[in-house]
Amino acid sequence: MKIPLKPMDERILVKPMVEEEKKIGSIIIPDTAKEKPTIAEVIALGADIERENEKKPKLSEVLKVGDKVLHSKYGGTEIEWEGEKYLILSRSDILAIITK
Amino acid sequence: MKIPLKPMDERILVKPMVEEEKKIGSIIIPDTAKEKPTIAEVIALGADIERENEKKPKLSEVLKVGDKVLHSKYGGTEIEWEGEKYLILSRSDILAIITK
Amino acid sequence: MKIPLKPMDERILVKPMVEEEKKIGSIIIPDTAKEKPTIAEVIALGADIERENEKKPKLSEVLKVGDKVLHSKYGGTEIEWEGEKYLILSRSDILAIITK
Amino acid sequence: MKIPLKPMDERILVKPMVEEEKKIGSIIIPDTAKEKPTIAEVIALGADIERENEKKPKLSEVLKVGDKVLHSKYGGTEIEWEGEKYLILSRSDILAIITK
Amino acid sequence: MKIPLKPMDERILVKPMVEEEKKIGSIIIPDTAKEKPTIAEVIALGADIERENEKKPKLSEVLKVGDKVLHSKYGGTEIEWEGEKYLILSRSDILAIITK
């Protein structure tokens, strides 16, 4: 059963990945890193926002439900649903998409 | 009887949900969360504001009276009416809408 | 006799309401509130400002002389005229309009 | 003889009013006020600036030489000319115009 | 011989006026002033910049070489040429033009 949340505006709902799954993805976050990112799976996307001034691709064109992403560990709001942790992020919290 | 308040500009009047109702919604805010959101019910919406530069959906297209929302616990102004607590939020305080 | 002041630009002149009148409005500001709003009556409005980018309703379309408003207690400048206290607020200081 | 100064851009040259004149205007600034405004007379206006985005009335449409204004006591630069004190203010320092 | 400097963008090169010349101009900066301006002569102007949004007069329409100006004593960069001190200011450092 899916978590019943629609992110507001350009926010993104993600599920942090557990340690073992992070290794499968083969990307490691070094413990010595100044600013450590975190890996998560995209669960739901907010709305597409078009900006007149800054034409970046719409949210739904760059991210899909199921994508694995690296996100900044600062920012984001934690919630829990049926015993699992989730995060609500802003678009700017997402650093990169794992392409494999 | 309805609380006699019209939120100014793009503000939103909400009623924080009590503990028991929060469980029904099955979303739990972990006590260990860095930034804890709070669940509330939308009571009244302010005005729709169109922005030339940033075309996000109008407030009335994304939120309806009766919607349950997750909002940031920072920001918002508390008031009381007939023995019940209410909050006046800004649009950016709202993180997600509970869809079920 | 009316206080002889025309608020500059989008500012608003209000008269804070005394305790007894606040109860009539039946909205109570809890003493435990993090950010306490205050109730006041609109006495005079500044100018309507049209913004190309952010199309919010003009000041004169949302507020009228005589309206009771909730405003943030931060911001605003106090003055006194014929023994009564007044406040000059900015539009963004106004949180909601009491509709009854 | 007039003070020989043309305010730059949208600045305004004012002459602070002495205590006695303030009473004639019948507006009193309470000593207990959080943010105290000050009363002054407009002596010279800077240039009209048109803004594409934010259509507020031009400076010369809202203020005239001889107007009495309430201004924020923060901001403004003091100068002296022939034994009298003057202030150079920004438009945003002006809170209200005394209309009588 | 003229100082061989062209101010970059909308900057302005000025020569601070010595004490005696300040009195001729008959404008005195009180020692008790909160924010003291300084008097200087315009030596060279940077480029005219047109702004779509904020239509202020071009730099060359409001200032001419030889003008005496009041400027904020904060901001500005000091240099020396052939034994004389100069300042490079930004447009916003200039408060007023001495019109006589």
Added chain:
Amino acid sequence: MKIPLKPMDERILVKPMVEEEKKIGSIIIPDTAKEKPTIAEVIALGADIERENEKKPKLSEVLKVGDKVLHSKYGGTEIEWEGEKYLILSRSDILAIITK
């Protein structure tokens, strides 16, 4: 095998260069430098973003995979993949491109 990451929006994935390779490039960062840049190789580019207001060349027109760049050592997020360190930078972190 290529690191499976697509930088989000206008971000850039780079691989910091080891000491020996830095000398080949013949650019040395002095130990006494106030703000030390770092040399890295471009591994993957994010999206091209067009801005209405500020027409700078698109990211893909100024940077190519394989380019060596000088970047500010502040900013950027470190990750590790198959035993090698990488950085995710913003466009504004890149100071110059090594042209040889």
Added chain:
Amino acid sequence: MKIPLKPMDERILVKPMVEEEKKIGSIIIPDTAKEKPTIAEVIALGADIERENEKKPKLSEVLKVGDKVLHSKYGGTEIEWEGEKYLILSRSDILAIITK
């Protein structure tokens, strides 16, 4: 042999001038100056950026390789190439161009 660096976006690569050369230019930076500028020679220019809102001349219209400039000593990133020091500046770090 030229330093193999192309400044990114509107940045500028300069070579600080040694003491003796500074005197030839006859501009002296007083030791007592609050904010001391520094003299440097332009070595390479970044890209021309057109701004819709703020029409300043393009970088290549105001600066040429070989120009001597005064720049703010704050900002700028130091590098070294073949035993010589260089700086990467932003456009706003440049205060004036030495015209002789």
